[in-house]
Amino acid sequence: MSVMPPSAAPPGAQVPPHGPRRWLGLIVVVALVSGGVGYAVHDRERDARARPVPSVTVSAQPTQGTRPPSKTAAAVAARRLAVDTFLLRRAKAVRTVDERLFLQDLDPANVKLRQEQKILFANLVELGLDEIGYSQAEERFDQVAVKEHGSSTYLVRVLMRYQIHQVDLTPVTTELGYTFVQRAGRWILVDDTDLDDDLGPGAHQEVWDLGRFEVHRAPRVLVVVEKGDTRRGRAIVTEAREALVQVTTYWPRKWRGSVLIAALDEAEIRDARFADEDIESAASAGSTFSSLPGEDTADGTVAGAYIVINPKERDRIDEILLSHEVTHVATADLGGYEPLWLAEGAAEYVSWRGIEAISGPGDVAEWEQEVIDEALPLLQALPSDLGFYSNNADVYGVSWLAVRFLVQRLGLTAVAELYEDLARHGTDQAARDRILLTRTGFTEATLWIYLKEYEPQR
Ligand SMILES: [Zn+2]
Missing domain, CATH: 1.10.390.10 (Neutral Protease Domain 2)
Known part of the structure; x- marks a missing residue:
């Protein structure tokens, strides 16, 4: 539960067997x-x-595997804006209880993702959040994801900040990873598990992520x-x-x-x-x-x-x-x-x-x-x-x-x-x-x- 003392567990150390006892x-x-x-x-x-x-604190630059193909500054800025807009919309959808808005930028071909996101939406609404917001942390690069989703693949670590009504005394932060691709000029979400193994313990395994x-x-x-x-x-x-x-x-x-x-x-x-x-x-x-x-x-x-x-x-x-x-x-x-x-x-x-x-x-x-x-x-x-x-x-x-x-x-x-x-x-x-x-x-x-x-x- 609370943090391992720094002397005992430096950042990036293995998760200690916790639990029982x-x-x-x-x-x-x-x-x-x-x-x-x-x-x-x-x-x-x-x-x-x-x-x-x-x-692990990661550098601002993607470091895993091969570097992604270089993009022009304008393309990077446009992508950043598109994803920021997606994240703002997502938070607004929860706040205003608008499922259609929450689901509108998902890969239409990915039925499973859509189903899971519907459950996620329903859970978040039911929890009762005083606050919710998402922000991009840093880009991550994963050759496997590129292979699966294509050359426009953009994998990014995302911080979710929220406050459950009458539970959290202050806003708190959890992390997750989203994979976007560009299709017909639009950035859509194609996956939300590609980054799971590279996140901190328990990330994307919050109670609302499960069912x-x-x-x-x-x-x-x-x-x-x-x-x-x-x-x-x-x-x-x-x-x-x-x-x-x-x-x-x-x-x-x-x-x-x-x-x-x-x-x-x-x-x-x-x-x-x-x-x-x-x-x-x-x-x-x-x-x-x-x-x-x-x-x-x-x-x-x-x-x-x-x-x-x-x-x-x-x-x-x-x-x-x-x-x-x-x-x-x-x-x-x-x-x-x-x-x-x-x-x-x-x-x-x-x-x-x-x-x-x-x-x-x-x-x-x-x-x-x-x-x-x-x-x-x-x-x-x-x-x-x-x-x-x-x-x-x-x-x-x-x-x-x-x-x-x-x-x-x-x-x-x-x-x-x-x-x-x-x-x-x-x-x-x-x-x-x-x-x-x-x-x-x-x-x-x-x-x-x-x-x-x-x-x-x-
Ligand atoms: Zn105990």
Whole structure:
């Protein structure tokens, strides 16, 4: 979800295996005080916080393969104007709900593209956008695309800037690639996937790019499910509202944002790749960017995060799972430079406080002892960011324990302030060490030593 620290993942690095992680093995069956209704959380698989890697900053000139044939400056300017006009029309079509306008510059021979663009249009309209605009980034050159579409082929990376009504606190940017050709003096769109492999993680894999969906709204919640999956959509709204209450109750930051939750029949949504995971995660929270990595700065500027649910886990979404993910969303815009042990530990902290409120302290105490007895001895240090999500050890449990320890020593408010400082300023290990030491008196090394001797207050 939030950005990989620059030291760990330089622009253009491979996407880290994000996602999963851990098998909670949690079985909580308790009778609620009122009415004795059973509440069960069975063998939950948990979360992943995907940290997208900054996409590569490309030069203004096409660099792949052979250079395109040189064009006169006038021809280039004319093409630029034609494509700019296309992009303006496209945004206007969404704003004014004009499908005909949206589809008017598509390759008439490409039935599949037309079908997909119809779905895209319907999805964008249904989302409710306060703002939408597209702009050309830079031209890209791809010999394969030229071969397929002909010598006039113009492949361009496009920035889509949008703001979903009552979801995004600021306009955010995502990227895609369009292929145009000139036919009878007119520039038309012939393809929108040629560039997909060369874009940043999750690009052109936004929730609206995938299939026709339906939207369910409540205050501070927007849920996206497959068209017709109405019952599920409503159920997730209910759980999400509970999760928001938990995050508000158990995490001190005054956050008034909203959550978008996508529960679609898709294994690849945004930067989540559920099918590729060794240990499957139930959900992940992936960043939105007010400025993309590589656009103004290498890391970009995180605006918030959207939650996506593993399609296989869609039947098991509850407020406990969501409270973990919502904690990530509620801290996403701080910057994303906090260490993963703190990010995942805090999310687990909130989630377990919720379990405690439902089932009493027994289950939490039992789980805490299990982490101390079984997970802690298997590690030699606090889990590092590198390989966090592919670690077979219970890094979530140990991270949670570290946060419990810090809360016991310093109080929750101080831990939340530590989180905020690290998320904003922990841009490299030296900065992290300095912040941690100043605010807690511990380094990561001494924190680990104390954690080994931690005795929970019961
Ligand atoms: Zn997480």
